[in-house]
Amino acid sequence: MGIEFNKETYRGDYTFTNSPTAIKRFPFPFDKDSYMYAVNMEPHTPVREGSVYYNSFDVDEHYVSEMADRAMVLDEDPLRCQSLPHMELAGWDLLELIMAAKAKDYPDLFKLTCDGDKWHWVNKPLGIDETFTFMDASTLPYGPMEYITRQTQGDFCLLDQREENLWMDAGMITTQADWSLDFDIGMNFFEWHAPVPLAHEKGIFIRALKFLLNIQQGAPARRLNWTMTVNPLLDTSPENYHKWGIQKTTLTPENVGSKQYLRVELQSFFRLPRSNGMVFPIRCYLIKLEDLVTYPKWARRFHRVIRDLPVELATYKGFIDNRPMILDYLAQFDDGAETSPGVWPED
Amino acid sequence: MAGAAKISVKVIDVVEVNELVKRFKFERTDGGLMPTFSGGAHTVVEMNDQGTRRLNPYSLMSSPTDRSAYTISVRRDDEGRGGSLYLHNHVKPGMEMTISNPVNLFSLDLRARKHIFFAGGIGITPFLSQIKQLSAANNGHFELHYAVRTASLGSYADELLEHFPNNVDVYHDDKDQQIPLDKLLEGQPLGTHIYVCGPKGMINWILSGARKAGWPEQALHYEEFLAPEPGKAFDVELAVTGKTIHVKEQQSLLEAIEAAGVDAPYLCRGGACGMCETQVIRSEGDFIHNDHWLTDEEHASGEKIMPCVSRFDGKSLVLDR
Structure with a gap:
């Protein structure tokens, strides 16, 4: 496999960069030239080797730097990781799910050996070699959820299922698109989605919840969501809005191609076996416009999507003020030619 | 699939x-x-x-x-x-x-400070795995109240009494022993949850007793798998696939749909999970609704049916399947 891990930053000097391989496998979220909410779920099963949809938990060139950024966020604000007392069992479910999947999908990077409840975990990229007792949190340096999500890219919502609803009762949230675990903890599915415009009226959340409640063991699902971020920031949290919100005003016609990023979330949904809870990993991928437009199909389509997006959505996604500048930049790559269906750049 | x-x-x-x-x-x-x-x-x-x-x-x-x-x-x-x-x-x-693969429609509420299980007859089975889960995790604050017809028909009662003498009570119908429900519902610690699995009458008796005693709805859990009931044969038109099927007396509507080669969604096949919910396009006759997924209003509307357990008696039925 041989992934070469980047040494890069998501803050300060922003040295984050995507290699040509990372650009090509970017999860471009638009399969046609327009966008509206939909319950766009599909089974989380392998698609196209090398794509971000191939493994249960994608590991890429950003892994090591992304984990370093998470550690910094947690140092400054420990409340980004919380777990209500009844969620520890779900934490063990998650630890087992991730360790087993990574050891199977990336045998040269991760190794898991289980002898009864004596477990041995090796994480080569992060230099971790741990022996612990499964289901005994005192044998790990952190609780099971925190332990494994400090070693896994993406945010993690750990959900309890009861009363025909899902409850945000634990999570590791450091790479979020402007929502707060500390605010949402303990809320149910409708409560934490309350701020989203238009989708409630369309009945989207009722159908989405029904779908999620029926997700079964061994049959995970996934969907994509997206927004826009200025600078390659993983931590766009409400807690730190005063630090990153103002950066949206630094965009100019000269720097929009290199400073404006499309932010895509690969959200997946797994039933957890012991707790009957669910985990909802939200993996964030960033790409600057300059890199995105290197594929003509993506460039043309993205211009049309941003141009025709309803005002409510552009406002909710936080780029309504910068939309004209972004459109001016993208327009030069849209010659009006037809685009092929589907998300793949070269199909 | x-x-x-x-x-x-x-x-x-x-x-x-x-x-x-x-x-x-x-x-x-x-x-x-x-x-x-x-x-x-x-x-x-x-x-x-x-x-x-x-x-x-x-x-x-x-x-x-x-x-x-x-x-x-x-x-x-x-x-x-x-x-x-x-x-x-x-x-x-x-x-x-x-x-x-395992599917759970009757899981423990892991927030509960205490779990009270009420089992009737073969309704004991889900509690056996729940008790094992609780005792393995060492946070097993539970009580089991198990009603059986006779001692010899009390499946696993002896083992349970032997392993958990302080947590388990068994009541024998033939000796006129009854679960002392009112007494059990009184004086339970805050955060206690109730779980019932058994015949319909028992579920209703325990749930209504608990509601009358002021228990919050979120603390009440039950599971009743309905076996599809046999009934009069009937014919159904499937509008999407363009097939007309005959549902035999001993067959459920879902089984007849499947037998016609139509891959219809399902999960529990016991009227509980909601997965097989099907839209009615037209009907002339009476629905025999046996599920506990649809609301009373939905049952009365004639617009939906749960084919895993419900039937139809009348002239014609057209489903969106």
């Missing part, structure tokens, strides 16, 4: 628990491990009963952490359509069968 993922298994043990109940143990045919599950989960067992495909849900009663095998207990229903009779009369050690 509808339903939860499938597992190919071999029957490795069949044990007669008493004159009505048999226990079946399954291992994977590929020698691998079973998926871990949570207490209260069930599996759907597929049967080929003399040409009729039956899929019946049964609670898993083994320990959720024992991945070597799954165990279920089945009560023989001499009046039923035949699933339990098939298991009792035809399934022998060595046979290969197909079961589903």
Whole structure:
């Protein structure tokens, strides 16, 4: 496999960069030239080797730097990781799910050996070699959820299922698109989605919840969501809005191609076996416009999507003020030619 | 393919628990491990009963952490359509069968400070795995109140009393012993949850008693798998696939749809999960709704039906399937 891990930053000097391989496998979220909410779920099963949809938990060139950024966020604000007392069992479910999947999908990077409840975990990229007792949190340096999500890219919502609803009762949230675990903890599915415009009226959340409640063991699902971020920031949290919100005003016609990023979330949904809870990993991928437009199909389509997006959505996604500048930049790559269906750049 | 993922298994043990109940143990045919599950989960067992495909849900009663095998207990229903009779009369050690991945519609509320289980007869089975889960995690603050017809029909009562003498009470109908519900509902610690599994009458009695005593709805949990009831045969038109099917007396509507080669969604096949909900396009006649998924208003509207357990009696029925 041989992934070469980047040494890069998501803050300060922003040295984050995507290699040509990372650009090509970017999860471009638009399969046609327009966008509206939909319950766009599909089974989380392998698609196209090398794509971000191939493994249960994608590991890429950003892994090591992304984990370093998470550690910094947690140092400054420990409340980004919380777990209500009844969620520890779900934490063990998650630890087992991730360790087993990574050891199977990336045998040269991760190794898991289980002898009864004596477990041995090796994480080569992060230099971790741990022996612990499964289901005994005192044998790990952190609780099971925190332990494994400090070693896994993406945010993690750990959900309890009861009363025909899902409850945000634990999570590791450091790479979020402007929502707060500390605010949402303990809320149910409708409560934490309350701020989203238009989708409630369309009945989207009722159908989405029904779908999620029926997700079964061994049959995970996934969907994509997206927004826009200025600078390659993983931590766009409400807690730190005063630090990153103002950066949206630094965009100019000269720097929009290199400073404006499309932010895509690969959200997946797994039933957890012991707790009957669910985990909802939200993996964030960033790409600057300059890199995105290197594929003509993506460039043309993205211009049309941003141009025709309803005002409510552009406002909710936080780029309504910068939309004209972004459109001016993208327009030069849209010659009006037809685009092929589907998300793949070269199909 | 509808339903939860499938597992190919071999029957490795069949044990007669008493004159009505048999226990079946399954291992994977590929020698691998079973998926871990949570207490209260069930599996759907597929049967080929003399040409009729039956899929019946049964609670898993083994320990959720024992991945070597799954165990279920089945009560023989001499009046039923035949699933339990098939298991009792035809399934022998060595046979290969197909079961589903575990699905849980009756899980423990892990926030509970205390769990009170009420079991009637074969309704004991989901509690067996839940008790194993609680005692393994060492946070097992629970009580079990188990009503049985006679001592000899009290499946697993002796083992439970022996292992958990301070947590388990068994009540014998033939000795006129009754669960002292009012007394049990009084003075429970804050954060206690109630779980009921048994005959419909028992579920209603316990839930209404608890509601009357002021228990919050979120603290009440129950599971009742409805076996599809036999009934008069009827014909159905499937609008999407353009087929007309005949539902036989001993067949459920869902089984008849499947027998016609239509891959319709399902999960529990017991009227509980909501997965097979189907839109009615036109109907002239009466619905026989047996599920507890749809609301009373939905039942009255004639716009939806749960084909796993519900039937129809009338001139014509057209479904969006």
